[in-house]
Amino acid sequence: MTTAVVAALLHYLGVVDLSPLSKFEGSADLDVVHIIAQTAHCIAQGKVGSGFDVSSAVYGSHRYVRFSPDVLSSAQDAAKGTPLQEVMAAILKGKWDHERTKFSLPPLMNLLLGEPGTGGSSTPSMVGAVKRWQKSDPAKAQETWRKLSEANSKLEIQFNILSKLAEENCNAYKCVIDKCSKQKSEKWIEQSIEPSQEAVVKALLGARSAMVEIRNLMHQMGEAAGVPIEPESQTRLLDATMDMEGVLLAGVPGAGGFDAVFAVTLGDSGNNVAKAWSSLNVLALLVREDPHGVSLETADPRTEEITATVSAVHIE
Structure with a gap:
């Protein structure tokens, strides 16, 4: 929301040009949107967060390494009465050392985000703990963070392997994903009948194993800090989700807690996950993984969808 509002205002005022013809990877206009959106988010929250949510909203899916918190230190001055123009001038001139590397889900995989009907968590208090x-x-703490970083890297590696396998042997990849989307994970290995297919299954199981390790480490961290990073209610939901046909992995996003859950599914299996979540009072949100980031819509997408639906109606 912060990114959308900031981008809309900057485009309307002519500060940036977000039209499709002007947009390209590494655009200076997107960098301006990113910096101002991060600043607005920081002022609204009263703290310097990780910034990954704003970064992904601006640039789309990517591998993210956060900026040094000092670059936003002057944002706190806005709350003390320092003119916003002075604050922004200092921040825009600052050294933004964040890193982003091209990354997206492998083909035929979908990201689902669910909102449990159990209330949210206080991220600042959890981070403080x-x-x-x-x-x-x-x-x-250092040992746990190291292991968590290694597990995250393992997951990234498996995703990259899957993307490469899809590019090198599209037919074998599609065949495995289609079969595995209809089976639970313990039967995936049975779906490979040749080496190229076996490689895909091996990478799928590797990604799944890495996610289990990530969840275990986050659970340990929560217990040590005395906060529910992966609460028991979420654990039961995530375990049940990962036990469904076609589910690659599931977890809690961001700082964890009761706010949300996510799942990565194969093929069309996401529809069954959404239905299962609904029966458990978990709302599957209308969001998806997007490699493009912030963009200027030519029309209200809701209007286009309604128009298309009406046009499809045949009256005899």
């Missing part, structure tokens, strides 16, 4: 744990037990 984790930071206190880091200070009280630095050795254990």
Whole structure:
């Protein structure tokens, strides 16, 4: 929401040009949107967060390494009465050292985001608890963070392998995804009848294993810090989700807690996941993984959808 509002205002005022013809990867206009959206988000939250949500909203799917928090230190001055023009001038001139690398889900995979009807969590208080744990037990905290970083890298590697396999042997890849989308994970290995298909299944199971490791480490971190990063209710939901046909992985996004859950599904299996979530009072949101990021719509997409639906009606 922050990114959409900032981008709309900047485009309307002529500060940036977000029209399809002007947009390209690495655009300076997108960088301006990113910096101002991060600043607005920081001022609204009263703290410097990770910024990954704003970055993905601006640039689309990518591998993200956050910026140094100091670059937004002057944003706190806005709350102390410093003119916003001065604050923004300093921030725009700052050294933004964040990193983003091209990354997206492999073909024929879908991202689902669900909102449980159990209320949300206070991210600032949860982050504060984790930071206190880091200070009280630095050795254990550092070891956990290292293992979590390694597990995240394992997941990224498996996704990249799957994307490469899809490019090198599209037919074998499609065949495996189609078969696995109709089976639980323990039967996936049975779906490969040749080496090229076996490689796809191996990468799928590798990604799944990495996600299980990530969840375990986040659960351990939550217990050590005394906060529910993956609450028991979410654990039961995620375990049930990962046990469904065609589900590659599932977890809690961001800082965790009760806010949301996500799943990555194969082929058309996401429809069954959405139905299962609905029966458990979990709303599958109308969002999807998008490699493009912020963009200027030529028309209200809701209007286009309604128009298309009406046009499809035949009256005899």
